[in-house]
Amino acid sequence: MRVWKFGDDIDTDAIIPGRFLTIYDPKELSRHAFEGTRNDFANEAKTGDIIVAGRNFGCGSSREHAPLALKGAGIGFVVAKSFARIFYRNAINTGVLPIVCPETDVIRDGDSISVNLKEGVITAGDKKLLIEPVPEFMQKIVDSGGLVNYAKEMEEVSVCTK
Amino acid sequence: MGKTVAEKIFSGKCGKEFRAGEVVMAPVDGAMIHDITGPLAINVFKEMGGKKVFDPKKIIMLFDHQIPADSIAAAENHVMMRNFAKEQDIFNYDLKEGVCHQVVPEKGRVKPGDIVVGSDSHTCAYGALGAFSTGIGSTDMAFVLKFGALYFRIPESIKVEVSGSFQRRVGPKDLILGLAGDIGADGATYKCLEFCGQTFAEMDMSGRMTCSNMAIEMGAKAGIVPPDRVTWEYLKNRCETEPFLLNADEDAVYFEKRSCNISSLEPKIAVPHNVDNVVDVSEVAGRKVDQVFIGSCTNGRYEDFKEAAEVLGNDKFSNDVRVIIVPASKDEYLKCLKGGLIELFVEAGALVEAPCCGPCMGGMFGLLAPGEVSLSTSNRNFRGRQGSTEAEVYLSSPATAAASAITGVITDPREV
Numbered sequence: 001m002r003v004w005k006f007g008d009d010i011d012t013d014a015i016i017p018g019r020f021l022t023i024y025d026p027k028e029l030s031r032h033a034f035e036g037t038r039n040d041f042a043n044e045a046k047t048g049d050i051i052v053a054g055r056n057f058g059c060g061s062s063r064e065h066a067p068l069a070l071k072g073a074g075i076g077f078v079v080a081k082s083f084a085r086i087f088y089r090n091a092i093n094t095g096v097l098p099i100v101c102p103e104t105d106v107i108r109d110g111d112s113i114s115v116n117l118k119e120g121v122i123t124a125g126d127k128k129l130l131i132e133p134v135p136e137f138m139q140k141i142v143d144s145g146g147l148v149n150y151a152k153e154m155e156e157v158s159v160c161t162k
Numbered sequence: 163m164g165k166t167v168a169e170k171i172f173s174g175k176c177g178k179e180f181r182a183g184e185v186v187m188a189p190v191d192g193a194m195i196h197d198i199t200g201p202l203a204i205n206v207f208k209e210m211g212g213k214k215v216f217d218p219k220k221i222i223m224l225f226d227h228q229i230p231a232d233s234i235a236a237a238e239n240h241v242m243m244r245n246f247a248k249e250q251d252i253f254n255y256d257l258k259e260g261v262c263h264q265v266v267p268e269k270g271r272v273k274p275g276d277i278v279v280g281s282d283s284h285t286c287a288y289g290a291l292g293a294f295s296t297g298i299g300s301t302d303m304a305f306v307l308k309f310g311a312l313y314f315r316i317p318e319s320i321k322v323e324v325s326g327s328f329q330r331r332v333g334p335k336d337l338i339l340g341l342a343g344d345i346g347a348d349g350a351t352y353k354c355l356e357f358c359g360q361t362f363a364e365m366d367m368s369g370r371m372t373c374s375n376m377a378i379e380m381g382a383k384a385g386i387v388p389p390d391r392v393t394w395e396y397l398k399n400r401c402e403t404e405p406f407l408l409n410a411d412e413d414a415v416y417f418e419k420r421s422c423n424i425s426s427l428e429p430k431i432a433v434p435h436n437v438d439n440v441v442d443v444s445e446v447a448g449r450k451v452d453q454v455f456i457g458s459c460t461n462g463r464y465e466d467f468k469e470a471a472e473v474l475g476n477d478k479f480s481n482d483v484r485v486i487i488v489p490a491s492k493d494e495y496l497k498c499l500k501g502g503l504i505e506l507f508v509e510a511g512a513l514v515e516a517p518c519c520g521p522c523m524g525g526m527f528g529l530l531a532p533g534e535v536s537l538s539t540s541n542r543n544f545r546g547r548q549g550s551t552e553a554e555v556y557l558s559s560p561a562t563a564a565a566s567a568i569t570g571v572i573t574d575p576r577e578v
Contacts, residue, residue: 009347009436013544018523021198022228022235024205036551056348059381060544061523062283064202064299085352085383086283090299137185137313147301151210151308159176159189159311 001048004041005109008054012087014038015058015066023065026072033069047074050115052107054080057098058087067091077115079104079122079131092138093147100132164411166319167386168354171294171408175277182318182415190220191293192271193306194280196262197225198525199299201239203281204246206304215250216310222271222280223247224255226262227519232526260491260517263287263375263459267367268493270401274389274408277314279306284459284541286377290370291397292389292408294354297378317354317383318417320345321410324361326425331575333469334369335461335539335559337361338376339430343440344420351381353417356410361424362387367396368465375460376541379437429574431537432557435545443562443574451556452534453484454567455548457515458522461539461560462490464497470564471503473575478510480570485512486528488520512567524548530555537572539563 020032034041051057051070057080058066067090070078078091079099091098099115101122106129107113113124115131122129134142144150165173165181172180176188195203200223207215215221223243231237240257247254259265263284272278274292279285281303288295298312306312324337355377362370370387377385387393394405428442456462456470467489479485487507489495495517498504504514521528522540529549530536536548536555543555558566561575568578 011542011544013524013542013547017546018525021525022233022239024202036546056351056381059347060283060542062199062281062285062297062299064199064301082348082351084348084381086297086299089302093299093301135185135315137315147305148206148209151305153211154309157187157309157311159187159309 001050001112001114002046003050003052003107003109003111003113004045005107006051006053009056009059010053011060012058012063012066013060016063016069021063021065026068028072029065029069030072033073042073045073045075049075050113051075051078052080052104053078054104055082057083059084062086064090064094067094067096071096092141095146097142101129103129163415164413166354166410166414166416167356167388167408168294168317168319168384171275171277172314172316174275180316182316185313185315187311188277188314189311190279190306191276192220192222192278193303194222194262194266194282194285195303196227196282197229197236197239197243198227199281199303200243202300203303203307204243206301207307210304210308212304212308215252215307218251220310221252221307222266223252224259224262224265225257226260227523228526229257229518258492261459261462261519264462264490264494267291267371268400268491270397273397273401273403274393274406279303279312283378284375286382286385287371287375287459289374289377289384289386290367292386292393294384294386296383315352317352319354319356320350321356321358321416321419323359323419323421324357324424325359326361326423328424328427331473331561332427332429333559333561334365334372336427336430337424338373339432339440339557340427342376342379342432342438343430345380347379347436347438348381350377353382355380355382355385357385357387359421363390366465367392368463372460379541429559429562429576431562431572432543434543434554434556437541437543437557443558443572446572447574449572450535450570451483451537451566451572453486453528453530453536454563455486455521455528455536455538455540456560456563457488457490457520458540459490460541462488463494464501466539466560467498467503468501470560471506473561473564473578474506474510474568477568479512479567482570483567485567486521487512487514489517491517521548537563537566
């Protein structure tokens with residue numbers, strides 16, 4: 001799968017600029033993904049492509065439009081050295097899997113890589129890179145296909161209260 | 163073993179002893195949605211099979227990013243939210259009150275010890291009142307609207323102890339920009355910043371809100387100032403609540419402890435295109451600016467405009483600079499109006515707009531052309547944030563912004 005390589009501190013304004021936040025449809029959002037910062041992405045990204053980045057991917061806004069725009073472009077995984085907190089949760093909730101991998105430096109733009117979640121490795125050429133497991137409580141949400149599915153059948157949640 | 167403020171809030175709310183690192187389904191005391199992220203949250207709430215929200219009284223709805231509607235799509239979103247509010251019996255401040263992070267505390271909708279979420283990253287601002295408050299996405303918000311609770315990973319805390327008094331024309335914004343520069347844009351990811359020390363004890367609520375607001379710019383989940391006399395003074399006419407102390411224990415365990423003295427702190431500025439690219443104003447003094455924006459949830463309060471007005475004095479703003487002033491709420495606007503500040507700014511050549519987010523997000527007005535430079539008191543200078551991706555945004559205090567608006571170039575406010 002083709003890699004779209006990005007650097008450190010890719011913010012949510014870069015992923016989807018503020019002027020497009022009245023849009024909610026992932027497909028339509030994807031037409032403006034990285035507009036102004038990486039214009040080839042919206043035109044050329046294909047289903048199954050993977051975003052690979054450095055530290056702090058998705059910093060900034062809580063706008064869920066950011067992972068939705070990536071989802072609309074067909075991106076299933078974002079691999080980064082680290083993620084900003086809100087983006088990480090939003091990505092899990094919307095079904096774009098954020099994968100933490102400390103060794104993204106060895107992956108280049110345009111590379112072809114494969115992600116094996118079961119084995120916890122990314123194969124990039126002849127290299128095998130270890131990825132960190134998704135936290136347990138997040139895995140439950142991922143397994144049910146996102147937070148919407150997880151919550152759909154539930155009438156109530158069990159909350160600790162005084 | 164003692165507890166941090168964040169650990170105390172979660173343990174108190176959940177009736178069980180919790181430590182940092184543990185994941186808990188915790189009840190929320192307040193949930194805020196606005197016109198940008200609210201419609202998506204409502205749509206997902208319905209997709210989740212949501213019929214009735216958990217408690218309409220705990221939901222805070224208002225419009226601040228695109229008001230009055232600047233497009234048909236924005237107007238449609240407003241209508242959709244208004245209809246949802248009526249159907250669910252949620253009180254909607256609509257577009258009449260101002261920016262979410264100013265209005266929520268102002269209306270007494272958050273108190274010390276509360277757990278509050280908002281579908282906006284700067285929801286961490288309410289930490290200024292001693293609450294654990296944090297920004298979440300729309301799907302998490304939909305879950306909250308349905309169940310009144312959310313999964314939280316209780317964060318480790320970074321204790322930030324600040325001592326000393328500010329020099330003239332140096333203030334809380336310079337302090338928090340300096341901290342962002344030191345800690346870095348991801349230095350506090352998933353952590354809670356716990357602000358304490360003499361400087362915070364002496365700081366007014368406006369300054370505390372400025373600091374807590376920007377905790378997210380270091381990646382933090384929350385930025386809390388433990389409640390004290392200033393907090394209870396602020397809240398006494400806004401909501402019914404009994405004062406209590408909520409300090410960390412002496413032997414609380416921290417991820418990290420930082421301390422600094424601000425007695426010789428210089429005015430700071432974040433240079434393009436990251437919030438942690440922070441330098442002393444003197445290092446970039448003389449750089450031409452095309453637009454100055456004073457406002458936003460970070461610095462749109464009366465105290466901020468008063469500081470700017472003091473720097474302005476009898477001067478005028480430069481003819482070559484577009485100065486945009488936007489008070490953060492109706493109350494702050496009226497305070498400025500009655501205090502003569504609005505007249506002063508208009509006479510000096512500024513545009514004064516009704517309370518809203520303004521140019522901060524680049525959503526509705528005040529956009530920049532390629533090659534233009536903006537100096538802004540808001541919280542983000544990301545590339546393209548205020549218009550063209552070929553424009554530049556600098557972040558500063560209201561004093562530095564006012565000084566630069568007078569001269570037309572970035573200017574140290576102590577020199578005006």
